[in-house]
Amino acid sequence: MPETEFKIDANDSGLSLMGLGSNMPIGLNETLGLNVAQLRKEQGLSRNELGRLTGLRASSIYRIETGGSSPRLQTIEKLARALRVHPSELLV
Secondary structure, X not given: OOOOOEEEEEEOOEEEEEEOOOOOXXXXXXXXXXXXXXXXXXXXXXXXXXXXXXXXXXXXXXXXXXXXXXXXHHHHHHHHHHHOOOHHHHOO
């Protein structure tokens, strides 16, 4: 899968993360997904391994990582605990 580049865009409504080559802002679900995927890979974990640590299915982690899911706060906390970060770090 190719790497995607992003930039931060400051405007009157605040900051937004933008995909380069696109004017579509990246929402909270996409930001969460990118952060989970990056941390998981940095820690050398597969989706199955992260699933075992969190009690989630690999397919659920895939949906989170691709922005196709709006996880509950409890799920975000499980992911943060497994990835050894504060939950807020997954959202920024």
